[in-house]
Amino acid sequence: MRAAILVEGVSDQAALRALALRRGRDLPAEGIEVVAMDGATNAARYLHDYGPAGCGVLLAGLFDEAEERFFRLGLERAGFDPGPKTEDLEELGFFVCRADLEDELIRAVGADEVLRLVVAEGEERSFRTLQRQPAMRDKSLVHQLRRMMGGRTGGKERWARLLVETVPLEQVPYPLDAVLAQLA
Numbered sequence: 001m002r003a004a005i006l007v008e009g010v011s012d013q014a015a016l017r018a019l020a021l022r023r024g025r026d027l028p029a030e031g032i033e034v035v036a037m038d039g040a041t042n043a044a045r046y047l048h049d050y051g052p053a054g055c056g057v058l059l060a061g062l063f064d065e066a067e068e069r070f071f072r073l074g075l076e077r078a079g080f081d082p083g084p085k086t087e088d089l090e091e092l093g094f095f096v097c098r099a100d101l102e103d104e105l106i107r108a109v110g111a112d113e114v115l116r117l118v119v120a121e122g123e124e125r126s127f128r129t130l131q132r133q134p135a136m137r138d139k140s141l142v143h144q145l146r147r148m149m150g151g152r153t154g155g156k157e158r159w160a161r162l163l164v165e166t167v168p169l170e171q172v173p174y175p176l177d178a179v180l181a182q183l184a
Contacts, residue, residue, distance in 0.1 A: 002031035003058035003183045004050045006043065010036045011156035012062050012101055018164040019176055032183050040067035043074035051078040060093035060182040062175055064100040093182040095175035102146045102156065104173035105163035111141045117166060118148070 007013050013036040020027050037046045050057055063071050075082040082089055086096055097104045106114050118127050127148050136144055149159040
């Protein structure tokens with residue numbers, strides 16, 4: 001392995017692997033591993049293990065907006081200078097999803113198109129039930145779709161892959177393309 005892309009979980013991992021295939025890239029053949037860390041709170045450990053004090057491979061990463069502090073702290077502990085701004089993290093190859101991966105993908109595909117995909121996947125009844133719940137009634141369609149994707153075991157991974165396979169390549173969210181380009 002010559003490089004690692006550190007991601008929070010299996011949904012990010014599935015999305016990047018699917019996008020790499022769509023872009024004609026074979027990450028394992030390139031010596032690039034997409035590493036799911038089982039949560040951003042583990043960033044410091046993985047950055048240490050894969051960084052200069054560990055394996056010493058080239059690093060990149062993808063994280064949700066709310067988890068930036070864990071990556072920033074992990075980078076500092078691993079001997080990197082992450083700087084004070086999010087853009088400084090990009091210079092090190094670490095990119096933020098606003099607000100999270102699912103939000104990025106839903107906005108890129110379009111909420112109405114995602115809803116059509118929900119129907120095509122046989123999930124309309126379940127989704128309509130979710131929409132009728134008191135806590136969901138006043139939420140936006142994007143919020144409801146994000147909630148549905150994370151509501152079942154394996155759901156985020158499944159939907160991340162489906163949305164990456166659906167999004168037009170010219171509309172792929174910036175952080176996904178940028179993190180793959182970092183290790184091109």
